[in-house]
Amino acid sequence: MAILETRALNKWFGGLHVTGGVDFALQRGEIHCLIGPNGAGKSTLFRLILGEHLPTSGQILYEGNDITKAKSFERIRRGISVKFQVPGIFKALSVRQNLQIALQHHCPPAELDGEIDRLLEFLKLTEARHQLAGNLSHGQKQWLEIGMAVGLKPRLLLLDEPTAGMTPDETAATGEMVQALNRDGVTVLAVEHDMAFVRQIAHKVTVLHFGKIFAQGTINEIVADERVAAIYLGDATHA
Secondary structure, eight states: OEEEEEEEEEEEETTEEEEEEEEEEEETTOEEEEEOSTTSSHHHHHHHHHTSSOOSEEEEEETTEEOTTOOHHHHHHTTEEEEOSSOOOOTTSBHHHHHHHHHTTTSOGGGHHHHHHHHHHHTTOGGGTTSBGGGSOHHHHHHHHHHHHHTTOOSEEEEESTTTTOOHHHHHHHHHHHHHHHHTTOEEEEEOOOHHHHHHHOSEEEEEETTEEEEEEOHHHHHHOHHHHHHHHTOOOOO
């Protein structure tokens, strides 16, 4: 059963048709990656799903309910959470305080400290718990924001290039975190450029090109598709 669907989703910015009639379904329990060359419309589709942009036409359904016109905060209340490419953490607060802010409205007070400790361990940030968030390494900042998104107890987690700027070891560790969250019942939709990360986590991959779905399948099917290779090399024409 699909947890998220878009139906004939279109977005125009002036005369620019950025999202072109996208019919997309994300199955419950899936880790699904959106890939494509720069300018393919990945970020716009992502922001339409989150509610940062409203579509020009079409529908967005979450758990069978029409959320096309819902505000971003309403979507978060329904169980959608997001981690953006640039970490949106509170740099002047400690790591632990950041997690406390994320968790405090979603966790009983008596369980809050234990839940923060559990999340710190999951994020590999226990030793850094008293550090100011602004002093963390880039990879640690990314992990902290993932933790803040997870603290909202989402059923659907949106990840916008979660491994951007990470080392290979950090990227692999992030993949393990995503897989663990998925095993706990979180459905994941990730926009990503790092194909090693996509190969590590993705159950299914969707390729966007010129704002439309160009190909879908497993990572092995996508890698073997000569048409996909062509658009990354700039050889495909607008169809």
